Amino acid sequence: MPFMGSRLPICTCQARSTTQDAVRGTFVRGKPAPTLTMQPKTAVALCLAAAGLQAAEAAKRLVSAAGQAAAIPSWDLQSSSKAGGDLAALSKTGVDTSSWHHVAASKCTLMGCLVQSGVYDDTQLFFSDNLSKVDSDQFLVPWLYRNEFALDDPAPGKHYFLKTHGITSRADIFLNGKQVADKSVQAGAYGGHTYDITSFADRKNAIVIRAYPTSYYYDFAIGWVDWNYWPNDNGTGVWRDVEVKQTGSVALGPLRVVTQLDSSLGAQPANVTLKSKAQNLETTAVTVTATGSVTPASGGDPVAFSKKVTIPALSTVDIVLGTAIKKPAIWWPKQWGDQPLYLANLTVSTADGDVSDSAGSQFGFRTVTSQYKNNDTMFIVNGQPFQVIGGGYAPDIFLRWDGARLESELEYVLDLGFNTIRLEGKNEHPELYDAADRMGVMIMPGWECCDKWEAWSYNNDLAVTTPVWNDADYAIANASMMHEVAMMQTHPSLLMYFIGSDYYPDDRAAPMYLDAFGAGDWQVPVIDSASFRGDDSKYGPAGMKMEGPYDWVPPNYWYDTEPYGSRLGAAYGFNTELSAGVGTPDLSSLKKFLSAADLDDLWKKPSKNLFHMSTATSSFHNRAIYNNALWKRLGAPTSLEDYVQKAQISDYEANRAQFEGYSSLWSAKRPATGVIYWMLTGAYPSLHWNVWDYYMHPAGGYFGAKAGSRQEHVTYDYVRQAVYLVNHSLGKTGPRTVDIQVIDTAGKLTYSGSVAAATAPNASKNIASLKSALGGIKDVVFLRLVLSDTKSGAVLSRNVYWLAKTTDVLDWDNSDWFVTPVTTYSDYTALNRLAAANVTVTAAQQQLAKSGPVTVTLENLSAVPAFFVSLNLVDKAGHDVVPLTWSDNYVTLWPKEKLTLTATPIGGASAGASVLVTGKNVAKQTVAVS
Known part of the structure; x- marks a missing residue:
């Protein structure tokens, strides 16, 4: 059987009734092979052999067709x-x-x-x-x-x-x-x-x-x-x-998708324009048919449209095709709605109908804008003011990609009540943006600080004297910007882009970057800096602040907002990175990466430099500031277990206060428009800056952050001794009831009352003062706030605080870039003297599935509060079940109170076999899952 060149044909084999068979070979480019006659069995055998060999070779080819x-x-x-x-x-x-x-x-x-x-x-x-x-x-x-x-x-x-x-x-x-x-x-x-x-x-x-x-x-x-x-x-x-x-003869660049959506949000048709640069690779002009299509990703008929385009020899033109979608489904951040996606595709075909190339992407209909007011930036999503609540993303230290882990991390983001993650110089892979699109998490990408990316003549913070950029550097940065714009442009999860982090780009880089966004049909805001220094730029004020803290501060820090400007990271404006520097992994995780000597150092040498903190030259190479506060406020640890438990108490308190502070003051006269927690998780096992640890185990800091970010919530202001009603939703309205109780460490009720209020979507408000209710504290009291829907009686949030006689005193005048000193610490040592509480625990699997949800019921049979009760679901081998979400954890039960909590394994986590229970004044116990 003759072949054209050395290439194998694709055979169509058929035995005929005649004594001679025709064997037809159709080559990849669609031109028929010569026809032979041979005996039927021989023809079929040779044809099948050839087809098998061709298929085997095709399977080895990296690509084998135009557009692949x-x-x-x-x-x-x-x-x-x-x-x-x-x-x-x-x-x-x-x-x-x-x-x-x-x-x-x-x-x-x-x-x-x-x-x-x-x-x-x-x-x-x-x-x-x-x-x-x-x-x-x-x-x-x-x-x-x-x-x-x-x-x-x-x-x-x-x-x-x-x-x-x-x-x-x-x-x-x-x-x-x-x-x-x-x-x-x-x-x-x-x-x-x-x-x-x-x-x-x-x-x-x-x-x-x-x-x-x-x-x-x-x-x-x-x-x-x-x-x-x-x-x-x-x-x-x-x-x-x-x-x-x-x-084929014409190659396409990345697809750009430009959407035009009016204020009716889907009631009127939306325009979609598909764009791609088409390059004619031949020495003669080529006429192609450009065909665009838009198809709902969930299924449905595509909307197709096309036109003919002639491209001169060895030239590049921008192909532009447009259409209208009659009833576009609107993409929303997860907390506000659904995430309908569309598939866009652009194909160019030659005159004989062969595909020459194609480009595709997913996109969604949504709008993002920003407004600048009070020296602060606020983002607007689909016409609604959008308070950014999120954290800084860290990839694996070796930049290893794990898509399943990423999706579990985004599940954690949503479980926490966060809506956004920031990528400072960690723009990752397209799969991250795809996942964020599907799951409804907003993304804030951008360049990073403190190295070559910000080697400007006016940057005095670099660790080395780095030369300013030369011509080659600008070329590299320009190619980088154009590539990232092309990679991200179609994704509805994109909220904005930072072209600078700690410093705005110089007068040559900034317009170069902006030109790349313009050429790439970028449709969301570009911000020149993630810090206040950006307000010195010629390209408009950034409206951002980056003034710390990055190490431990007390809960009242976030509410102490005035005078503005001298209160640094307190809850006003948009803070692009900050936290109290907490995130202590629980003991089960600590033992995975710390030696016995390392574990001893945690509580026996509180100021020692630690490998799993940061680099040796960093301000964060030890836990000295954090530990000083822990020792002063909660008392010197008596053991490793005592230290870890006190660390969880401290982490919970710190994180809850930060997110509640920003949530509570969303509707203040100078609104808290955004907060990015530093950070979500570590690039490797870490002892700080974790909302959850490297092993995906959520501990005290996680549940403090979750408590502070609930969609409908009631919070306590440590400075004003006020109660706030918080509503992060777009549609929930109606009458609400807040039940307020205060008890002392012996369980004695010292205050009880309730407040009626109406909740408003996407707003917060001060609804009550607790100054009189909290007067005369002897040592420590517990405050419980329970928010209910007045009509149905359904509990929407439950929140317990521990409050000392005196509050922490901040020395604002001596703040530096990473912390504000504390001159007087609150005294919580009375918590070490709590009488023992008797808590019964039952655990049951809700369904027969291998890794189904587990319901845990706690009941405090005592007359004293059961403080800071934590639950950990483990498998048959005693290993932590991770990743998983809990409806709540690290809870404090009122005397005679009963609570039901649910643990849900996610991302293929193993089945839970038992629950480990601990508490500050509750005996350890292990309860089997029935």
């Missing part, structure tokens, strides 16, 4: 000190790489690759200070990433491209013995480029990428500042996918 793109799926990895530097030779097929490291992942930094290939075990790496013992000198030379892959044979009208999305810090790229790009062009963690490799490509191909060592201060990298110990490789390597794409 695929990531290089795996890598062989080796140091250049061992493999050498002859990339022309190493990028030819057949090179023996048996001695190299083999990584079954499409993307990984050097450390991530070495963990993946079994050189290192991250469980051991993260234990104690083992990470510091890794030989970092091995990463001072370039490393090589290599792969062999198959493609179709080259042919006229067939084109191949190599697409990068950022390689840290720089890279040389060779394919089949020829150089595709060098480190002057392929530079920067976000430097995405598309290289035409048609003239290099063959049926069998070998690619080698030489990744150069990274310096956070001299390269456009993904840095860690003072967040945690720095990875040994500084994030060097192919951390994002490298893709190969096949096209």
Whole structure:
């Protein structure tokens, strides 16, 4: 059977009734093969054999049709000190790489690759200070990433491209013995480029990428500042996918989707415009049919539209196609509504009907704007003022991608009542934005502080004297900005973009960035800085503040708002990163990464520098400020267990106060327009800045944050001794009742009352004063606020505070960038003298599913309060069930009070077998799940 060239046909085999059979071969490009006659059995056998061989080869091809793109799926990895530097030779097929490291992942930094290939075990790496013992000198030379892959044979009208999305810090790229790009062009963690490799490509191909060592201060990298110990490789390597794409004569760039939605929010048709740059790769003009389609992602008929476009030889034009969607479904942040998505696709086809290329993305109909008032920025989503409540995202320290973990983290974000996450220089992969689109979490991406990204002449905060940018640096930053704009533009979860973090970009970078947003049809706000310094920029005031705190402050800090300007991180305006620096993992997690000596240091050496805090030169290398407050307020710990429990009490109190402060003052005369908690979780096991820990175990800080961010809530203002009614919803209205009780440590009721109030959507208000109710405190009292729907009686939130006779006194005048000192601490040591409470506990699985929800009922049989009762669901082996959500946890029960709580495993967590129960004055117990 003759073939055209060396290419196998796709056979259609059929035995005929005649003595001779025709075997027809149809090639990929649609041209018929010559027809032979042969005996039926022979024809069928040969045809089936050929088809099988062709299918086998097709399965090996990375791409095999126009419009297809695929990531290089795996890598062989080796140091250049061992493999050498002859990339022309190493990028030819057949090179023996048996001695190299083999990584079954499409993307990984050097450390991530070495963990993946079994050189290192991250469980051991993260234990104690083992990470510091890794030989970092091995990463001072370039490393090589290599792969062999198959493609179709080259042919006229067939084109191949190599697409990068950022390689840290720089890279040389060779394919089949020829150089595709060098480190002057392929530079920067976000430097995405598309290289035409048609003239290099063959049926069998070998690619080698030489990744150069990274310096956070001299390269456009993904840095860690003072967040945690720095990875040994500084994030060097192919951390994002490298893709190969096949096209016909015309290639498309990324799809941009421009939506126009009027104030009726779906009652009137919405306009959709699809845009993409089309490049004619041939030496003659080409006429193509451009076809666009918009289809509901949930299913339904597509709306299709098309036009013919003629593209001159070797030219690029912008294809623009528009249509209207009659009844668009509106995308909302999760707390406000549904997340309907649409699939947009743009295809260009040649005159004979062959697809030349296609570009697609998901999008949603929504609007985001911003307004500047009172020196603060407020975002508006779908016409509604949007108070940002969220946290700072940290990827894995080795930038390893785990989509399932990310979705569980977003589940935690929503469970907490948060609506937004900030990505400071950690823009991640498209999968993050896809997940946020589906789940309704808003995203605030942007560049990072404190390194090459902000090496401006007016930045005096850099750790080294870094030269200002040169021409090559601006080119790298421009390519990075254009790539990120193209990657993010269609996603409805995008709230804005920070083109500066601690400092606004200079007068050359700022307009360059803004031009990239304009060219990319960006449709949400661009803010020049995440800090107040941005107000010095020529490009308008940022309306943001970044004035701390980052270490422990007392609960009254957030409510002490006036005079504005001198109250730093207190609850007014938009604070882009701040927290009380808390986030102590529970004991089960601590034992996973701390040695016995490390655990002793936590409570026996409260000022000691600790490896799992930050870098050795950081202001956050120890827990001295945090521990000083804990010792003064709650008393010196008597054991490790006592220390961890007191830490959970402190973390809960601190986090609740922060989020309640911002929620309570949302409708103040100078509104608290946004708060980004620093941070959500650690890049590796960490002792601070965690809402949940690296092992996905939620502890005291998590549930304090959750209590402070409930959709409908009632809160206590530590400064004004006032009660606030908070409503984060858009639609919940009506009469509400707040029941208020105060008891002392012996359980004696000292105040009881109720307040009737009407709740208003998306608003907060002061509804009562408790000055008289809280007068005459002897040592410590408990305040319980219960919010109910007056008509139905349904409890909407329940909140218990512990309040001391005296409040913490802040020394605002001596504040610095990371903390405000405390001159007098509240005395909560009476909590150590609480009489024992008898609490009964029952636990039952709600359904027969393997990992179904577990209902836990607590009943305090005593006449005294049961303080700070925590529940931990464990499996049959005694391991924490994670990830999971609790309806509530770390609760304080009134005398004779009964509470029912629910634990729900998520993300494939194991089934719960028992519940571990502890409390400040409650005996430990283990209760089996029935």
